[in-house]
Amino acid sequence: MDKLLIRGGRRLEGEVAISGAKNAALPELCAALLTADPVTLTNVPRLQDVSTTLKLLRNMGAKAERSEAQPDLVSLDASEVTSPEAPYDLVKTMRASILVLGPLLARFGEATVSLPGGCAIGSRPVDQHIKGLQAMGADIRVEHGYILAKAKRLKGARITTDMVTVTGTENLLMAATLAEGETVLENAAQEPEIPDLAELLIAMGAKIEGHGTSRIRIQGVEKLHGASHRIVPDRIETGTFLCAVAAAGGDVLLRDARADQLDAVIDKLREAGVAIEAGGGWIRVKGQSRPKAVSFRTSEYPAFPTDMQAQFMALNCIAEGASKVTETIFENRFMHVNELVRLGANIVVDGHTAMVQGVEQLSGAIVMATDLRASASPVIAGLVAQGETVVDRIYHLDRGYDRMEAKLRGIGADIERVK
Numbered sequence: 001m002d003k004l005l006i007r008g009g010r011r012l013e014g015e016v017a018i019s020g021a022k023n024a025a026l027p028e029l030c031a032a033l034l035t036a037d038p039v040t041l042t043n044v045p046r047l048q049d050v051s052t053t054l055k056l057l058r059n060m061g062a063k064a065e066r067s068e069a070q071p072d073l074v075s076l077d078a079s080e081v082t083s084p085e086a087p088y089d090l091v092k093t094m095r096a097s098i099l100v101l102g103p104l105l106a107r108f109g110e111a112t113v114s115l116p117g118g119c120a121i122g123s124r125p126v127d128q129h130i131k132g133l134q135a136m137g138a139d140i141r142v143e144h145g146y147i148l149a150k151a152k153r154l155k156g157a158r159i160t161t162d163m164v165t166v167t168g169t170e171n172l173l174m175a176a177t178l179a180e181g182e183t184v185l186e187n188a189a190q191e192p193e194i195p196d197l198a199e200l201l202i203a204m205g206a207k208i209e210g211h212g213t214s215r216i217r218i219q220g221v222e223k224l225h226g227a228s229h230r231i232v233p234d235r236i237e238t239g240t241f242l243c244a245v246a247a248a249g250g251d252v253l254l255r256d257a258r259a260d261q262l263d264a265v266i267d268k269l270r271e272a273g274v275a276i277e278a279g280g281g282w283i284r285v286k287g288q289s290r291p292k293a294v295s296f297r298t299s300e301y302p303a304f305p306t307d308m309q310a311q312f313m314a315l316n317c318i319a320e321g322a323s324k325v326t327e328t329i330f331e332n333r334f335m336h337v338n339e340l341v342r343l344g345a346n347i348v349v350d351g352h353t354a355m356v357q358g359v360e361q362l363s364g365a366i367v368m369a370t371d372l373r374a375s376a377s378p379v380i381a382g383l384v385a386q387g388e389t390v391v392d393r394i395y396h397l398d399r400g401y402d403r404m405e406a407k408l409r410g411i412g413a414d415i416e417r418v419k
């Protein structure tokens with residue numbers, strides 16, 4: 001099993017190119033199921049979840065290939081889908097596999113999708129996806145771990161989800177594009193990956209308004225056609241590199257990055273004393289001195305993202321002063337705390353809150369990646385810790401980060417992948 005070996009203490013200098021967003025790529029790959037025409041995506045990140053999704057689409061009979069000549073380009077062709085099914089073996093590692101449900105049901109009138117796996121950061125039910133599709137007329141049963149869905153043609157409906165759900169909004173949005181009549185999604189998620197998905201769907205001929213707000217209106221059409229689309233930059237990868245530079249110190253330019261989708265994180269970094277400048281398509285971060293501890297609370301976009309909680313906590317571990325980190329989205333998203341404590345951090349968890357007392361120095365140790373973003377936090381901590389840090393079980397990291405250790409090495413980190 002691959003591990004990362006990090007020797008801490010190096011400043012980070014140079015440039016990093018940010019990849020396309022995992023959480024936009026996954027729904028957009030699934031959106032290709034909505035049409036019999038070819039769909040081409042560019043800026044597709046190279047990561048395990050994308051490979052799993054391509055495999056899932058191929059398993060249904062669709063063509064889904066990454067170009068060898070241009071590795072950020074993926075060609076999709078779902079003209080022939082022989083089995084509208086997502087088996088357990090393929091979906092158990094990845095939450096986003098539930099995103100085939102809406103498109104399959106809308107285009108083929110049936111779908112069999114295993115209840116998804118993904119990060120063990122909470123119970124993560126999919127009741128809102130099911131409730132929304134039922135409101136659109138689908139007949140849905142859950143049996144033996146599978147969602148069995150049928151519908152002649154979905155019918156537009158007004159749907160208010162009980163909570164803001166990102167993949168729930170995406171599934172219902174995709175389903176509604178081919179439904180009969182108008183669908184209104186109230187309490188819709190506003191994460192930037194949703195307007196990005198909507199832009200692809202509009203390029204495919206969908207009629208959508210209000211994407212990026214909490215009310216999305218969709219006029220169903222009979223058919224969608226092919227399109228090409230460039231995936232938005234990954235704001236979570238961007239934020240992870242910002243935290244890494246803030247913690248390790250240095251001066252790094254992030255290319256192909258969007259500051260406007262990361263306001264809450266950038267504001268908190270500035271509060272911590274980190275110098276950040278940004279322009280169209282770039283962000284420059286300078287970590288000059290020991291950061292100041294900053295309290296924050298995760299919430300839906302545009303507030304502080306839960307997917308950045310672990311990485312920012314790693315920064316607070318070595319900051320001057322004490323901070324309070326509150327997680328409001330997932331009930332079990334502090335699994336990185338034990339690992340950070342193994343590196344010498346001073347953290348006490350009480351329910352949804354972690355109290356972090358910054359320490360002057362961390363010391364390298366063997367730690368374990370416990371989920372996707374939780375794996376990035378000991379990497380950041382390892383960059384500043386004295387001595388060697390080994391991060392085990394990095395298959396979690398590989399699910400969602402595009403060659404992270406190569407990118408870190410490119411800006412001067414002493415980090416390597418070992419067996």
Ligand SMILES: CC(=O)N[C@H]1[C@@H](OP(=O)(O)OP(=O)(O)OC[C@H]2O[C@@H](n3ccc(=O)[nH]c3=O)[C@H](O)[C@@H]2O)O[C@H](CO)[C@@H](O)[C@@H]1O
Nearest residue numbers: 023096124125126127128129163164165166167168329330
């Ligand atoms: C592939 C993808 O895009 N994953 C992201 C997506 O996950 P995901 O879409 O799974 O997260 P949701 O936004 O759906 O979850 C938000 C909250 O709603 C609850 N809930 C959700 C759906 C439902 O049917 N019932 C229900 O109770 C969840 O348990 C959670 O407490 O958004 C999360 C929150 O920004 C991010 O951490 C994930 O990286």
Ligand SMILES: C=C(OP(=O)(O)O)C(=O)O
Nearest residue numbers: 095096118119307372373
């Ligand atoms: C939690 C994440 O992924 P998933 O929703 O696929 O588990 C994540 O991207 O941080």
